[in-house]
Structure formats: C-alpha cells, structure tokens
Amino acid sequence: MHFRSSLLRRAQQSIMKFIDIGANLTDLMYTGEYNGSKRHDSDLKDVINRARDNGVVKMMVTGGNLEESKKAIELAKEYPDLYATVGCHPTRCNEFIEDPEKYYQDLLQLIYDNKEQVVAIGEFGLDYDRTKFCEKDVQMKYFEKQLDLCEATGLPLFLHCRAAAQDLVDILVKHRSRLRGGVVHSFDGSAEDRDSILKLGFYIGINGCSLKTEENLAVMKDIPNDKLMLETDCPWCEVRPSHAGHKFIKSKFPEYPALDKKKWKEGCVVKSRNEPHTIKQVLEIVAAVKEEDPETLAESCYNNTQAVFFPES
Numbered sequence: 001m002h003f004r005s006s007l008l009r010r011a012q013q014s015i016m017k018f019i020d021i022g023a024n025l026t027d028l029m030y031t032g033e034y035n036g037s038k039r040h041d042s043d044l045k046d047v048i049n050r051a052r053d054n055g056v057v058k059m060m061v062t063g064g065n066l067e068e069s070k071k072a073i074e075l076a077k078e079y080p081d082l083y084a085t086v087g088c089h090p091t092r093c094n095e096f097i098e099d100p101e102k103y104y105q106d107l108l109q110l111i112y113d114n115k116e117q118v119v120a121i122g123e124f125g126l127d128y129d130r131t132k133f134c135e136k137d138v139q140m141k142y143f144e145k146q147l148d149l150c151e152a153t154g155l156p157l158f159l160h161c162r163a164a165a166q167d168l169v170d171i172l173v174k175h176r177s178r179l180r181g182g183v184v185h186s187f188d189g190s191a192e193d194r195d196s197i198l199k200l201g202f203y204i205g206i207n208g209c210s211l212k213t214e215e216n217l218a219v220m221k222d223i224p225n226d227k228l229m230l231e232t233d234c235p236w237c238e239v240r241p242s243h244a245g246h247k248f249i250k251s252k253f254p255e256y257p258a259l260d261k262k263k264w265k266e267g268c269v270v271k272s273r274n275e276p277h278t279i280k281q282v283l284e285i286v287a288a289v290k291e292e293d294p295e296t297l298a299e300s301c302y303n304n305t306q307a308v309f310f311p312e313s
C-alpha cells in the first residue's frame, strides 16, 4: 500500500513543471569557487541535470551587471532550457557613472544581439538595505534610466526590491504606460508593499527568502494565484530549518547527499548552496500556507511565467 501510494506520488510529481525565474547560475560557486578559493570541479552540468530531473523546464539566469549579463547569455546559448536577463542590479549602479550613455548602449546592444536568449530586463530596481554598495540617488537614477531599455525592447521587467517598495512603485507608476509589466522577485515586503505592486499589475516572485517569518507567510498567502511566480534565487535563499516555511517542506531530496564544499564529490550537492531543483520546496510551502493543491498551484505559476516571459512559446 505504502509502495503504491509513493509510486503514485512520484508519478504525480513528475507531471509538475516549473520555471525558475531567478537562477544565478553564473555564480562562481557552480564552478567550485567560493570566496576566491577553488574547492571542487565545476558541477554546473549536474546542477542543471538535477533541475531537469525535478521538472524545472526553464531557468532564467539573472544578469546583475553588463559582464554578468554577457555570461548569462553565454550559458543560455550552451543550454537550450536556460534564458537570460540583461540589466544592472541596484547595488552595482555605480558602474553607470563613468560613462552612463555608453553603459546603457552596451546593455541595449547586448539585448539586440541576443534576442533568442534574453527574456527580461534585470535584475534591476532598488535596494535600500545595501546602500553601502551604491547610494540611494544613484540607484534611483539608473533604475529609471534602465526603464528606457524596457521601452526600447518591449521586454518585461525582472525587479529587485529591498526596503524600497514605495520608491520603486512610485517610479514604476510614473512610467507605467511605457512598460510591459513584469515581476518583483524575491519578495519579502509588507502587505502594503504587496498590494501596491499588485495594483500596478505586476507579478510577485517567491523564494526561500520570502518565506522566513510567520509574517512573510501571512503576506504571501494573499498574493492571488494568477499573480504568483516561483524561483530559488540560487545559490542564495535556500529554505533553512530556522525559517517559518521549513515545516511545510515535503521533498527532502535524500538522493542528493549534501556535503561540505571541501568534501564535494560528484553527484552530491553542496551544503548551503542552493540549486534550482529546490523550487519544489518553495511550491510545497506556498501550497501548504495557501491550503491549495500543489499541482494546481504549480500549473498557475507556470502559466503566469509563460505568459509574461515566454509569450511566444
């Protein structure tokens, strides 16, 4: 009986399809490098295969600046199920300062040259938790500047927002008619933030960082299913045992033993380095909190993501 029901569960689970909208697969951890030290061979292929084996059919590789956007595109050319975003993260907007017009044109050209791979502008936005990397006024200036990329290309937005929802929404409102829409990823804001993003018609991306506290869970619960997207933000934002959402996880992936990076072996995952296949855990938490059927919810999130980032496929 137990055997049959677990077989049935496997069969059902294999039907679920995911799109990870936030996969930082250009991160050097996937080449085995951690804080400048080489710890193991590159295992990016294994990471991608584990994602595929668990129903992740597409992954959006985030570009955090011009260089990283180029790398994301390179990866997307190598793997047919990977796609790229092009843009400059709020913490890196100082890169614009030396020659803003050139930096902007380089981003724009990169998109024009790689239309097959690039599915969004981003990640960009505002991050007031980390103004030590880039001051508020610089962040705001080049966030607004990059909205021109959206208008020029017609691409949707992949937005990053930390402790800055009011300013972010105000800027988006001002330019709303020029923008096709998009998602605020890695959302961890208040109910008020949630509602102002929804009012704009934007989607909200949920990962482990969005599910840390009971308050996070309560805010997430009231995101309508037709405005929800799932992501991992890997290698960051894994769901940790101390997080409020952790108790709802069903998939523990015993088939992938987790080892310390110094002891890594082929076929193993690295402790505390997140990967796209854990998107299923994000779904499990969201479904449990919303008291919804995981399959139905997975399908809604998949369809939402398709409609915004892959309208032609």
Ligand SMILES: [Zn+2]
Residues within 6 Å of the ligand: 123, 159, 160, 161, 185, 186
């Ligand atoms: Zn982000």
